[in-house]
Amino acid sequence: MKPMHDQIKLKNISKSFYTNSGSTELFNDVNINFCSSTSYAIIGESGVGKSTLLHIASGLESPTSGEVFFGEKNFWSLRASNQSLLRLNETAIIFQQYNLIPCLNAKENIEFQSRINNKHDSDYISAIIQDLQLGRLLEEWPENLSGGEQQRVAIARALAAQPKILFADEPTGSLDEKNSKLVLNMLLNINKKYNTILVVVTHSLAIASKLEVCLELKSKKVSTK
């Protein structure tokens, strides 16, 4: 049986926003169990709440009601310092807009999270750099890299941290077809090689079809497609 601590579980999750123009409920009573070594797609129309769901699953944003479990730990019942440790040690996120740190070069960006969470492993990072074909770009500043190169650095940074669960929010949304394929294959390789849970938000059905479980967010509910 797969170990419990490798799982993230969303239990009866609802999310509403309250603004000057009233309240909006994005979704309610969402239940998802993310299991180790499995890859997931989250699909749905623009504005339906995919990114918000990803932020809730990764502990970045709190649900309006319901519970998020990291293994046995009820995330929002923990003290803030322990929540931060779980985010740092167990999760990594890849964003559509890369979010590299502009004043660090590519190598420093790649090593950033792994140096903070004490999982810095030079051999492992060298292998990632090689896999992602980043060797000749290590001294470059983010602003001098193309979109595809920046995303590969962002992926290397996420992988270097050795997360148990890797979240990616439209990771190929800003890339051409060639780089999209490269990036997706990288993510799938990592998922299998290191048993990392992979959760990819996408509106591409072609990408979703490459992942093992496809979850659709529609009419405030999540269902398996």
Ligand SMILES: Nc1ncnc2c1ncn2[C@@H]1O[C@H](COP(=O)(O)OP(=O)(O)O)[C@@H](O)[C@H]1O
């Ligand atoms: N902090 C917030 N306050 C108010 N509305 C928000 C907030 N975050 C997201 N929303 C709204 O929730 C909706 C869903 O957003 P999002 O999760 O980004 O959808 P998706 O990723 O599916 O496009 C959008 O209409 C967005 O404007």
Ligand SMILES: [Mg+2]
């Ligand atoms: Mg989004």
